[in-house]
Amino acid sequence: MLGKNRVIFPGEKVLLAVSGGPSSCSMLRQVQEGLSQNANKKLRFLPGIAYIDEGAVIGQSVDERQRTVSELQALFKATGFPFYILPLEQVLDLPSSVVATAPSPSERPATAYKAAVDHFVQSDGANLLTQPEELEEKPLPLVQESRTRLLQQLIGSVNTLTAREDLLNRLRQHLLVHTARTEGYSKLMLGDSCTRLAVKLLTSISLGRGAQLAQDTGFLDSRYGDIISVRPMRDYSAKEIAYYNHIFSVPSVVIPSLDTKKTDKASIQRLTEHFVTKLQADFPSTVSTIYRTGEKLQNACRKSSAGDHCDRCLLCMCTLDTAVEKASAFQATLISDQLSRTKSKGGSSTEIPRQSPGRPESAAPAGLCCSSAGGLDCGRSARGGGYCSSKVPETTDLKSLLCYSCTLTVRDMSTVKHLPQYILSEAQRRQSRSQMREEIAEFLLDDHDEGN
Template sequence: MCEVEDGDYVDLGKKEKRERLGRTCMKCKEGAAVLIIRVGDAFCKSCFKDYFVHKFRAMLGKNRVVYPGEKVLLAYSGGPSSSAMIQQVQEGLGRDTPKKLRFVPGILFIDEGAACGQSWEQREQNVSEMQQVLRKTNFPFHIVPLEQVFSLPRSVLQSALPVNPKRAENYKQAVDRFLGQQRAHREDELSGTADGLAQLRVTGYEGGNVSGYSRPPTQLTSALTDMLRSARTLTAKLELLQSLRSHLILHVARTCGYSKVMSGESCTRLAVRLLANISLGRGAFLPLDTGFSDDRYGDVVIVRPMREYSLKEISFYNRLFNVQTVFIPTMETKAPENSSIQHLSESFITKLQADFPSTVSTVYRTSEKLNISRTEFAEENVHQERCLLCMCNLDTGVGEAASAFCATQVSQHLSQKSLRNNAVATSDPDQQCCNRGECYERSPSCSSSVPRTQDFMPLLCYSCRVTVKDVTSLSALPPYVMQEAEHRSRRVEMRREIQEFLLDEGC
């Protein structure tokens, strides 16, 4: 009886498979289906392209974050998602495209070969291949080595007000004004009073202006390698790498005048990030890390227009329409599943998605419901205390209500006090005071340029504190981070000294 049931089950599975192979498109009802996105969603090639393009432009049109004429920096990694995003922007900026995109794009690629231990010859080969791909877009692009973060100014860690703050209700007026400017340019072009370059500048096609890329100084490469080597776990290395990458993107956007940055994370990637960030203690910042827009920097807003696409949809689109991608190894390439929290979360989501196809969409829809309770971005919000690494508002000022956090703080304080007492009892008080971290109290002139751990930690959010605990030496961090930490520590010390002369905030 059991054998008969097993045979019937196998025959039924084969029958369902044959039915799927012979299905027609659910939209046009005529063409043969070339793929099935979800159960019952079969598309032919033409209808799938219309579906893919419509979802991208509908995402931008629904949120109304990118205004006409704005300069938008496209963060490109060479992977499937960012490659599909650039393809959508290219098609959306066409002259005869319906629901045309109206911003001015540029592309940024960050060379992270030094972080992966690649030789300069390998990095040159990757950059050369990347340049060949980016030249075909006819967009201005920038290729920047990751080592450049060690020469960034301290101002990159300071939030700023939007250059031209615009409200959502003025979006239609902005579109009408932009269309009027386009008509005026077109009339001038037809009458011979303006050349074609004016129209090209409006649509963003100025040609591929390639920024020079040369080998970074050896000392910067060594500094990056030492910083990653000082992190004891791959989880900490990936978190540091993410923070440094964000700082570099922000610096390039501010320097080149871009007010928006488009990132190509898919909903699969965001679902993985949601679980990983919860595990890393970043639950308070999930709306910023996984939402459509991230305005933590003020003058530069991160936009994620690919967040509605699953990795399956993106892979099929790139395969069907020959979208070129560039594979570049990362720190997680060929790493074991349990090598980091991020990699373990990705493995968990991927395996669960294989057996339960609605896993990614369920996790992703959960992230959509999250929001941060905050007032509108105003001048007083710019001066709020922010984390030195992720630049989010500090989530550690919770008072005594959070018993777990307070207990951790008390435990750390007692441990440091015990270690300090033991060091004082076993060492010469006239030597090596800087190594004990007591030189500032004993002699300010003997103070080291590297902030003490107890002064540096309060400047970080909870998640970044966990990351920095796995870093063996604070001096390995980039100079601009340490300079900003020293600046803030001095301001706190100065405020403490003059506190009795200040008026209360309620006065």
């Protein structure tokens, strides 16, 4: 898979996201085999391992989390690769740059890969890859109890298990991307199997992520610009991985998750997985058919400008699918939702507020400061209104910065105040920038005027 796509160049640093499950542990073992001297087709990149400890989300005690981390730490030490144990609480302290697209490296020509391989072999770089590093004994990361409570409040503010799993997936992705950037890795390798991607494809369609399927299930995911995610395990089914691990005695660690011991109808993700696996038992070509269908999907908005962050979702960093025409299925869905909400609240008015998709709503009425309720005045209202740094965006404000699927996730939250500060700060920045752009719109040149 890596040789066919040729996206990982020799000498690049690649971060392996290992969860301890069968698929990611199988990926780790195959990377070890590919870097060994006996491999027929040698791998030529520098691997590292990242594990995210999500024990706080599922209510594990400190001793249980330490026991799991110690078991995985022993497994990672045996590989000789550098590894990083990341408590999920670290996501609360990430910078706002995580949800901003970084400039992507310039595309290399097709002949550059062969030239890079020849140069790597001539420089005897293969010897550097086969020598295990002297890893320092790192103490297990300690997490403050206050940060654990904040994370539990965030997850607890989500009402449904479907939205909870979706939000957890976004936070996990943010932490992996930040770790890859800070540690100097240019590629992120995920262990999604063919079975997992088939379930994910149908789940994404059910959650309204049809426009993002190519990035969520494809081999290559470049939504973050400088960090490119790859899925080399996507050709293996879960059954094939289980046989491989059994034959070659690949160790794995059983770690509970949010949907452990839940019923099949507890969430959309759980129900879709039950549907696909049950259908696969009777019709063995089910997973491969779904997978091959998703393999043909392509992202229509691949060339979105990296400098303009406002056209990307605040959570999943995919291109916004809400900037559509008025006569569209999305607008019809919004109207139906607004009408049903008006009827459920018992309101007599059926007037539908008009709001352009992709544009933020105003934070406060004209002439009022966002901190005026506390008896303070930031002075922004005297200069024409706007936001101050102490303003926390409301749910209605965040919706204009989210794609349709992430809007449904945020709508299932009782409050957005528990979201990590880097998300709220980036929302504040985007809203202020959009409002400033509206204020000076008449002085800006259109695209067709730039050539004049």
